Amino acid sequence: MGRAFEYVILGGGVAAGYAALEFVRRNGGASSQELCIISDEHFAPYERPALSKGYLLPQDAPRLPAFHTCVGSKDELLTEEWYNEHGIVLVLGTRVISADVRQKTLLTSSGETISYKTLIVATGARAVKLEEFGVSGSDARNVCYLRNVEDADKLVGVMRSCPGGNAVVVGGGYIGMECAAALVTNNIKVTMVFPEKHCMGRLFTPKIAEFYESYYASRGVTFVKEAAVTSMQISAGKVTAVNLGNGRRLPADMVVVGVGARANTGLFDGQLVMENGGIKVNGRMQASDASVYAVGDVAAFPVKLFGGDVRRLEHVDCARRTARHAVAAMLEGTGSVGHIDYLPFFYSRVFSLSWQFYGDNAGEAVHFGDLAPPGDGDGAAPKFGAYWVRDGRVAGAFLEGGSRQEYEAVAAAVRRGAAVADVAELERRGLAFATQA
Ligand code: FDA
Ligand code: NAD
Numbered sequence: 001m002g003r004a005f006e007y008v009i010l011g012g013g014v015a016a017g018y019a020a021l022e023f024v025r026r027n028g029g030a031s032s033q034e035l036c037i038i039s040d041e042h043f044a045p046y047e048r049p050a051l052s053k054g055y056l057l058p059q060d061a062p063r064l065p066a067f068h069t070c071v072g073s074k075d076e077l078l079t080e081e082w083y084n085e086h087g088i089v090l091v092l093g094t095r096v097i098s099a100d101v102r103q104k105t106l107l108t109s110s111g112e113t114i115s116y117k118t119l120i121v122a123t124g125a126r127a128v129k130l131e132e133f134g135v136s137g138s139d140a141r142n143v144c145y146l147r148n149v150e151d152a153d154k155l156v157g158v159m160r161s162c163p164g165g166n167a168v169v170v171g172g173g174y175i176g177m178e179c180a181a182a183l184v185t186n187n188i189k190v191t192m193v194f195p196e197k198h199c200m201g202r203l204f205t206p207k208i209a210e211f212y213e214s215y216y217a218s219r220g221v222t223f224v225k226e227a228a229v230t231s232m233q234i235s236a237g238k239v240t241a242v243n244l245g246n247g248r249r250l251p252a253d254m255v256v257v258g259v260g261a262r263a264n265t266g267l268f269d270g271q272l273v274m275e276n277g278g279i280k281v282n283g284r285m286q287a288s289d290a291s292v293y294a295v296g297d298v299a300a301f302p303v304k305l306f307g308g309d310v311r312r313l314e315h316v317d318c319a320r321r322t323a324r325h326a327v328a329a330m331l332e333g334t335g336s337v338g339h340i341d342y343l344p345f346f347y348s349r350v351f352s353l354s355w356q357f358y359g360d361n362a363g364e365a366v367h368f369g370d371l372a373p374p375g376d377g378d379g380a381a382p383k384f385g386a387y388w389v390r391d392g393r394v395a396g397a398f399l400e401g402g403s404r405q406e407y408e409a410v411a412a413a414v415r416r417g418a419a420v421a422d423v424a425e426l427e428r429r430g431l432a433f434a435t436q437a
Contacts, residue, residue: 120326165189406435
């Protein structure tokens, strides 16, 4: 049994949704057998970032269909009906178990062979499991990961089953920070455990991290830093305590794990060139086989702004933009669509805080604004940030609590690689360096 399509999008996450919208805008919809999306999730593509934010709110938490793509960029809400109306075939709840790039076929878990002329790989990433660090217990009833709606529903259920209880959050990255904030907001006591000296080690400077750690502490979060989880105490299918390498034992009514993600490249190992843990593509998002494009978390692509350095960025803005670019390149043929010129952009929102980051956190970090921990300041909403200066130019910028204009100004400073003649002067001018340029 089998079907054949002109175009197939493999994976039904953020990138798939934005690719579909771009396809419809450029192509005026899809005719029969033109475009199919295959996803092992049971829902049409949705804005994944909602899962660690609004979805976990104690009250009025949004549920699907409210956050399908592409509402995250204030565009249309693409419900299942939207795909039907535009002639796009959604194959949901179906896993692709093997791919043959030379034959241009995909084999699904239901035994169907789906063939394509052009493939867009949008398989995203999966959560790294504790078992990879030699710790078992991931399948316990109160151990939660967070990648999809099922995970989020489990997390909400477990959280509600232990009001006022103790959560151990393992990992000090994005998932750890956003989930810890959500748990506290739900009146759960949180202890965060991670191996680094400070939280968000991939992005924050020690000074920036200190601000957020103090803020979290003021909301009741306890940090156990430079510590590794060595085992979990399990009784009747539930974790009751988490054991650390330093001999400490943390009582736990629930555990949330965010120890990184791995791109889902396995179907293409040995068939496509890989780099940085992802599928290597050119500036048109085209893989080493010209009939395959890769977008979103799974794609390793050249960032012009970084001199063509190949990067894999696990962030939603990148998924949206690389997906649109791939569709534009795919539909318009060779040459007419140039190479992507992407300004990396990450953000997070926790409690009433909100930050944005642009570019590369490489070079010397120059802080500005009031980084005083909460309680030490005048009670106003915090506003501070940092520039990263490399070779006399702004390579990256971080801003907490900015206005739209201020975010746009720091983004523009990074985009043009604003020259920095004197770092002390940059520090003195702070945000005005970007806003009054
Ligand atoms: P995504 O993971 O969205 O989609 C991949 C899809 O492919 C999934 O539906 C998956 O099930 C499917 N799939 C994989 N293998 C398959 C197979 N073999 N067969 C069929 N289907 C398959 N970023 C940011 O900038 N700001 C933020 O606030 C957040 N917040 C956030 C919260 C949470 C909880 C997560 C998990 C992630 C974020 N992110 C984020 C990151 C952002 O969501 C992420 O970068 C994008 O979802 C990537 O989009 P993709 O489409 O590449 O993968
Ligand atoms: P991450 O890479 O942000 O953080 C991983 C963390 O794992 C590290 O900070 C470290 O503290 C921790 N860690 C590593 N080994 C450990 C160990 N042995 N024991 C304890 N902790 C250990 O990954 P994540 O937080 O799991 O996020 C998963 C994915 O979701 C990433 O792709 C991330 O970009 C994405 N995400 C992004 C956002 C956002 O952009 N706002 C929000 C949520 C999730």
